Amino acid sequence: xxxxxxxxxxxxxxLDGVEKxxxxxxxxxxxxxxxxxxxxxxxxxxxxxxxHGYSTVRFANLPSKLPHKLAEVLWNGVTLVIGRxxxxxxxxxxxxxxxxxxxxxxxxxxxxxxxxxxxxxxxGVQVLYEYLGLKYAPPSPPPPKPAAPTTPSTVTKPGxxxxxxxxxxxxxxxxxxxxxxxxxxxxxPVPQPQPVxxxxxxxxxxxxxSQAKKEAPTQKTx
Numbered sequence: 473x474x475x476x477x478x479x480x481x482x483x484x485x486x487l488d489g490v491e492k493x494x495x496x497x498x499x500x501x502x503x504x505x506x507x508x509x510x511x512x513x514x515x516x517x518x519x520x521x522x523x524h525g526y527s528t529v530r531f532a533n534l535p536s537k538l539p540h541k542l543a544e545v546l547w548n549g550v551t552l553v554i555g556r557x558x559x560x561x562x563x564x565x566x567x568x569x570x571x572x573x574x575x576x577x578x579x580x581x582x583x584x585x586x587x588x589x590x591x592x593x594x595x596g597v598q599v600l601y602e603y604l605g606l607k608y609a610p611p612s613p614p615p616p617k618p619a620a621p622t623t624p625s626t627v628t629k630p631g632x633x634x635x636x637x638x639x640x641x642x643x644x645x646x647x648x649x650x651x652x653x654x655x656x657x658x659x660x661p662v663p664q665p666q667p668v669x670x671x672x673x674x675x676x677x678x679x680x681x682s683q684a685k686k687e688a689p690t691q692k693t694x
Contacts, residue, residue, distance in 0.1 A: 474502065474504045474591065474592065474593070474594055474596075474597055474611075475594060475610075475611025475612070476611040476612060477495050477502070477504065479611075480493070480504065480597065481493050481495065483606065484506060484604070484606075487604060487606075489508055489509060489510050489604070490506060490507070490508060490509070490604075491507045491508060491509035491586070492505075492506075492507040493505070493506055493507075494506075494507070501592045502592070503590055503591070503592050504590070504591050504592070504596075504597065505588055505589070505590050506588065506589040506600065507581065507584075507586070507588050508586045508587050508588070508589070509586060510586060511585075511586060511587070512578070512586075512587045512589075513603075516603060517603050520599055520602045520603050521554060521599060523602075524595075524598075524599060525556060526554050526555060526556055526575065526599065527554075527555070527556070527558060528552045528553065528554055528578075529552070529553050529555070529558045529562070529563050529566050529572060529574075530551065530552065530563070530566065530567060531550050531551060531552060531553050531566045531567070531569075531571060531572075531577070532547050532550060532551070532566075532567070532568075532569045532571075533567045534567065534568065534569065535547035535569050543582075544582055546569075547569070548579065549579035549580045549581065549582050549588070550571065550577045550578070550579045550590075551578060551579060551580055551587075552577060552578040553566060553571060553572055553574040553576075553577045554574050554575055554576040554577065554578070554596065554599070555572060555573065555574030555575055556574075558572060575591060575593040575595045575596040575599070576589065576590060576591035576592075576593065576595075576596030576599065576600070577590050577591075578590070594610070594611065
């Protein structure tokens, strides 16, 4: 993967011999394209590649020899693949159009006479910079990821459970019923004293008669 693509575009855009610099997104990975406005010096390029332990393999020899319109359909213009340790079998497959895996590739511009340097790897960018005579600087490191929260390695067994007394919930007691106001009791009638007969008011006849009854002896009947 190529890092700092925006910086690479600025550094190479106005360089002598470079026509256009492009960042081409693909589903398999973003590609970094450099189109040249003059033929590549393949001898100089091979020296740079050998310095880093890379080599080239010819690709699509047969499709490239087809008529131009047919070649555009069957061939994407790639002529060289840059990589390491290409075996004889991989070279044979590459000549038939099976592209081997590498760090970069060189294609012929189907709409122009010059080459395109294509890479999806930072090592390919480094080789390109050395070929162009530029000082290569690695991409800036990505920002550090936030540290994951640490978890204790030992599992502590829970201790005996202690009953926690919670404060009792207040009980809403209904207010005490106030007694109804007492009704006044009816006053009992107070007995009035009977009038005592005055001694002077007693008639003399009544007094003598009562006296006589008391003094008369009881007579027995024979």
